[in-house]
Amino acid sequence: MKEPLRPVRYDDRDDTVRLLDQRELPGVESWLALRSSAEVADAIRTLAVRGAPAIGVAAAFGLAADARRGADAAALARHAELLARARPTAVNLAWAVRRVSRRFGEGGEAVLAEAQAIRDEDEAACRRLGALGAPLLPPGARVLTHCNAGALATAGYGTALGIVRAAVEAGNAVTVLADETRPFFQGARLTAWELQRDGIPVTVLTDGMAGWLMARGEVDAVVVGADRIARNGDVANKIGTYGLAVLAAHHRLPVYVAAPWSTVDRDTPDGGAIPIEERSGDEVTVIGGLRVAPLGVPARYPAFDVTPAALVTAIVTERGLARAPYGPALEALGRAQGPGILDRPAGPIV
Ligand code: MRU
Numbered sequence: 001m002k003e004p005l006r007p008v009r010y011d012d013r014d015d016t017v018r019l020l021d022q023r024e025l026p027g028v029e030s031w032l033a034l035r036s037s038a039e040v041a042d043a044i045r046t047l048a049v050r051g052a053p054a055i056g057v058a059a060a061f062g063l064a065a066d067a068r069r070g071a072d073a074a075a076l077a078r079h080a081e082l083l084a085r086a087r088p089t090a091v092n093l094a095w096a097v098r099r100v101s102r103r104f105g106e107g108g109e110a111v112l113a114e115a116q117a118i119r120d121e122d123e124a125a126c127r128r129l130g131a132l133g134a135p136l137l138p139p140g141a142r143v144l145t146h147c148n149a150g151a152l153a154t155a156g157y158g159t160a161l162g163i164v165r166a167a168v169e170a171g172n173a174v175t176v177l178a179d180e181t182r183p184f185f186q187g188a189r190l191t192a193w194e195l196q197r198d199g200i201p202v203t204v205l206t207d208g209m210a211g212w213l214m215a216r217g218e219v220d221a222v223v224v225g226a227d228r229i230a231r232n233g234d235v236a237n238k239i240g241t242y243g244l245a246v247l248a249a250h251h252r253l254p255v256y257v258a259a260p261w262s263t264v265d266r267d268t269p270d271g272g273a274i275p276i277e278e279r280s281g282d283e284v285t286v287i288g289g290l291r292v293a294p295l296g297v298p299a300r301y302p303a304f305d306v307t308p309a310a311l312v313t314a315i316v317t318e319r320g321l322a323r324a325p326y327g328p329a330l331e332a333l334g335r336a337q338g339p340g341i342l343d344r345p346a347g348p349i350v
Contacts, residue, residue, distance in 0.1 A: 051153020
């Protein structure tokens, strides 16, 4: 395998946030060098960086850049507010902003240290949840995934793809079916790119193909990430996940949701309370400059949907696995104390 993919970095020599521009993949690997949290907010809104944990890390680094360039606590608080609102559904964004905000009074070094800790902990969380989730996959499993919940969507390693990577590292020759994930094509462009880069077999499907392949017995498990998990286990994830979960239930296939604990939002009681980002219909009707619907016909673009907890077989976090009933299971994981994630070896499943 190649050098681990880490799409969000901080360069403390010139206080810039370096982002692998995900709008350009798979054709071009170009890195943005952003000098302020305002530039990072723009990159988040325009999907240069995307994926719940990755936008949290990018936002934290953006505030570190502001702090190291001399912004005072009042200015930082204003910038934090702006960043937290850049995208509404992924709770990791507001969570990371809140976490670095607590260090604003201590100066730039402290803010950067907190941002680095968020980055390091996220990658460690992905590796641990990957190790915990890998045994769920039968030998040679054909894993269907949606969107990109890989290294590109996190600090590194990935959540859903973290489980895939950990399974492969453990000697399980799993293969991946990647929904293309219209309209931004995270599956076709990003999941396929990063798995090919790591030599993990991947086949791209259009979003409407999953049901038929399930009916033909060509899928063993659905493994996806999450943007926010409510207290009752309802899961917000990329639009299309709900449909896959309904299809999986019909075909008696397991649906595993992989997410770091920072995606679990115990302040949100259920999926109905999760804000769903509505993006411009133009992103649906114009793809790469090509108009694919008649001019003047409107399009909808809810960017996420909510999969009810009842359709989820297990939620895999670095703290352990949760299974239904999710309320008490997540509460128990929330109480789980112990050493920081960076010190904790992969242990028994809770
Ligand atoms: O709009 P995006 O690409 O930011 O949406 C990302 C997803 O829905 C991912 O599946 C989710 O954030 C999990 S990423 C580990």
